[in-house]
Amino acid sequence: MKPVIEIHQLGKKYRIGKAEPYLALRDVLSTMARNIFRKENKDKQDFWALQDINLSIEKGERIGIIGRNGAGKSTLLKILSRVTWPTTGSAIIRGRLASLLEVGTGFHPELTGRENIYLNGSILGLKKAEINKQFDAIVDFSGVETFLDTPLKNYSSGMQLRLAFAVAAHLEPEVLLIDEVLAVGDLEFQKKCIGKMEEISKEHGRTLLFVSHNLKAINDICSRAVLLNMGKIKVDGPANEVIAEYISMANDHHTIENNISVRTEPIHVSEIRPINSIMEHKTTFTLGESIGISIVVSNKSWPQRFNLGIALNTIAKGRILVNTVQMPAVKPGTLKKIVAWLPSEELTPNSYTIDISVSDEYNNLIELSTDTAGFEISAVNTKFESLAYDYGVINKGLIWETVD
Amino acid sequence: MKETVIRINPPGASSFNLAELWENRELLYFFAWRDIKVKYKQTYLGILWAVLQPLLLMSLFYLVFFRALKVSVGMSYPVYTFAGLTLWGLFSSGITHSSESLLSSSQIIRKIYFPRILIPLASLLTSFIDFLIAFVLLVVLLVVFQQPVNWQAVFYFPAAIILTLIASFGIGTLLAALNVKYRDFRYLLPFAIQLLFFSSQVVYSIHSLEQGWLKIFLYCNPLNGALELFYYPLQNGNVATTGVLVSLSVAILFLLTGLFYFKKTEAYFADLI
Numbered sequence: 001m002k003p004v005i006e007i008h009q010l011g012k013k014y015r016i017g018k019a020e021p022y023l024a025l026r027d028v029l030s031t032m033a034r035n036i037f038r039k040e041n042k043d044k045q046d047f048w049a050l051q052d053i054n055l056s057i058e059k060g061e062r063i064g065i066i067g068r069n070g071a072g073k074s075t076l077l078k079i080l081s082r083v084t085w086p087t088t089g090s091a092i093i094r095g096r097l098a099s100l101l102e103v104g105t106g107f108h109p110e111l112t113g114r115e116n117i118y119l120n121g122s123i124l125g126l127k128k129a130e131i132n133k134q135f136d137a138i139v140d141f142s143g144v145e146t147f148l149d150t151p152l153k154n155y156s157s158g159m160q161l162r163l164a165f166a167v168a169a170h171l172e173p174e175v176l177l178i179d180e181v182l183a184v185g186d187l188e189f190q191k192k193c194i195g196k197m198e199e200i201s202k203e204h205g206r207t208l209l210f211v212s213h214n215l216k217a218i219n220d221i222c223s224r225a226v227l228l229n230m231g232k233i234k235v236d237g238p239a240n241e242v243i244a245e246y247i248s249m250a251n252d253h254h255t256i257e258n259n260i261s262v263r264t265e266p267i268h269v270s271e272i273r274p275i276n277s278i279m280e281h282k283t284t285f286t287l288g289e290s291i292g293i294s295i296v297v298s299n300k301s302w303p304q305r306f307n308l309g310i311a312l313n314t315i316a317k318g319r320i321l322v323n324t325v326q327m328p329a330v331k332p333g334t335l336k337k338i339v340a341w342l343p344s345e346e347l348t349p350n351s352y353t354i355d356i357s358v359s360d361e362y363n364n365l366i367e368l369s370t371d372t373a374g375f376e377i378s379a380v381n382t383k384f385e386s387l388a389y390d391y392g393v394i395n396k397g398l399i400w401e402t403v404d
Numbered sequence: 405m406k407e408t409v410i411r412i413n414p415p416g417a418s419s420f421n422l423a424e425l426w427e428n429r430e431l432l433y434f435f436a437w438r439d440i441k442v443k444y445k446q447t448y449l450g451i452l453w454a455v456l457q458p459l460l461l462m463s464l465f466y467l468v469f470f471r472a473l474k475v476s477v478g479m480s481y482p483v484y485t486f487a488g489l490t491l492w493g494l495f496s497s498g499i500t501h502s503s504e505s506l507l508s509s510s511q512i513i514r515k516i517y518f519p520r521i522l523i524p525l526a527s528l529l530t531s532f533i534d535f536l537i538a539f540v541l542l543v544v545l546l547v548v549f550q551q552p553v554n555w556q557a558v559f560y561f562p563a564a565i566i567l568t569l570i571a572s573f574g575i576g577t578l579l580a581a582l583n584v585k586y587r588d589f590r591y592l593l594p595f596a597i598q599l600l601f602f603s604s605q606v607v608y609s610i611h612s613l614e615q616g617w618l619k620i621f622l623y624c625n626p627l628n629g630a631l632e633l634f635y636y637p638l639q640n641g642n643v644a645t646t647g648v649l650v651s652l653s654v655a656i657l658f659l660l661t662g663l664f665y666f667k668k669t670e671a672y673f674a675d676l677i
Contacts, residue, residue: 014675078674079412081516081517082412082517083515083516083517083674084671084672084674085413085414085415085672086412086413087414088414089414090412090413091411092409092410092411092412093409093410094408094410095408096408097408099516099517101515105511105512105515105516106511108438110445110446111441111445115438115441118434119438122430122431122434123431123516123518125518127430128430
């Protein structure tokens with residue numbers, strides 16, 4: 001049987017420059033006038049968001065696409081969902097395709113929940129008859145039946161999200177593309193969604209392409225993963241191996257690129273790295289060795305107080321620890337180094353990653369860096385080395401008591 | 405069941421995929437349905453707005469142009485202007501809505517694939533539904549004013565409407581695609597609509613003009629040809645065939661240019677919008 005998705009030498013080029021996201025005729029005319037006198041237009045340069053992508057995906061495969069922000073993950077999904085066109089190469093998709101680059105695409109606040117189910121379903125490619133058939137199941141999954149005839153603008157954002165995902169979950173495509181849609185919403189609902197996605201792909205043999213920063217979700221759902229780096233495929237293979245490669249890649253970089261700046265604020269995290277007790281940078285630690293996370297914060301302009309948050313994750317178990325601290329203002333133009341010492345004596349041998357968040361004093365998020373500065377606690381020469389079972393994350397003995 | 409195969413290639417010369425358009429006809433319906441719903445939600449008079457505007461304009465034109473300025477159109481003036489305004493409504497709202505349509509759907513365009521031409525097409529469909537409501541009132545007025553209607557109306561009315569739709573869609577699609585890249589056209593539009601209105605034979609009749617060159621010039625506004633066909637069954641005059649042909653040619657020229665430019669730039673909508 002032929003592969004469900006065949007991607008051959010796919011590439012996408014953007015022109016980046018000082019230009020506005022859209023053009024005004026005036027600019028075009030003035031550029032044309034300038035170009036009469038100058039051969040090259042130096043304001044703009046080519047940028048390959050994707051280059052030389054070759055992939056062959058079989059029916060029923062569940063593929064996770066990982067990589068830093070700007071690695072080309074979303075561009076790849078956009079091309080496959082035909083939202084945008086490639087510059088070079090080609091792709092063939094065999095089967096009915098649905099893509100979920102966003103939940104609730106086309107939702108209209110003035111329309112009721114019922115009306116939006118039909119509208120959104122239709123935009124996602126469902127026929128009216130199919131929506132009719134699935135309507136009760138959609139409403140049931142979303143849990144908003146009492147508000148079905150209320151305009152969407154009166155829904156809470158959580159309810160809107162649940163309704164949106166409910167529609168999406170009931171698409172029955174042969175190929176499903178999903179882009180980081182689970183980043184929003186409460187944990188409980190995320191779990192429900194991941195469960196639904198697993199069900200869709202595992203039980204019905206559907207092909208799934210899944211972009212996420214949530215390495216645990218990728219590890220849980222996907223059998224295979226593709227690591228993109230600067231628009232090219234870096235590794236393609238079994239999910240756990242590719243994730244390990246991604247983490248070691250994160251370890252190699254002292255500066256962070258994998259951050260999402262929510263707002264432009266003076267505070268900026270410019271470095272996150274694991275260190276040992278004598279402040280040396282390293283990524284592999286022995287069991288019980290002191291592990292600190294050194295965070296360098298810079299301030300570009302006005303002094304501002306901020307809150308720093310740190311989360312410790314493992315790939316298999318997700319987030320295991322969160323801590324936040326209030327920081328005094330950093331003087332403009334200076335750097336401040338902060339070290340967070342982890343309870344390393346209570347951690348088992350595992351691969352860990354760090355998320356760092358910066359928010360202002362009112363707890364509005366300024367910057368979030370996920371899965372940066374990973375490190376590993378080695379199992380070599382420890383009692384864990386020979387253990388065949390999952391020994392968990394916390395390395396701590398319990399008090400056992402025999403009660404008659 | 406036939407296997408669907410999607411081929412993705414760099415943008416090249418391709419024609420409209422009519423089979424795909426047909427496949428997505430329900431989406432066209434849903435887009436139009438949404439626009440109508442949203443348009444009249446939270447309005448007290450609702451769908452009545454579709455007829456209120458031409459009715460008020462007609463009254464004003466009657467007082468100013470007929471009673472005060474003594475403009476002659478060779479038939480009942482209120483019926484003439486109201487008929488003209490109905491068709492004008494289809495033409496102008498078709499252009500206005502479809503030219504704004506891509507920008508106002510930018511959120512969807514960036515996130516999901518479907519034939520993009522459905523968006524201006526749905527806007528046109530919405531305008532057409534408003535037109536049908538106004539047309540019902542026109543029929544009522546014809547009865548009230550005891551206006552004799554030639555039986556040939558069954559051919560002339562649809563012909564006029566189709567010509568209007570072609571012109572409106574052509575201009576609207578062209579402007580919609582241009583708007584994505586050059587937002588200048590947003591500012592040009594209200595002015596262009598005014599120009600089109602005053603060059604349309606809604607308050608006056610082209611037949612009453614004397615300069616031949618001016619007549620031909622005015623028929624370059626495709627609505628004038630459509631109005632010519634629209635008025636014919638109501639009057640005892642004759643159809644200015646040359647005028648209609650000029651209008652038709654201009655309308656088709658706009659349609660082809662619009663579709664060609666739309667197709668050519670469609671690939672970059674999501675990147676630019």
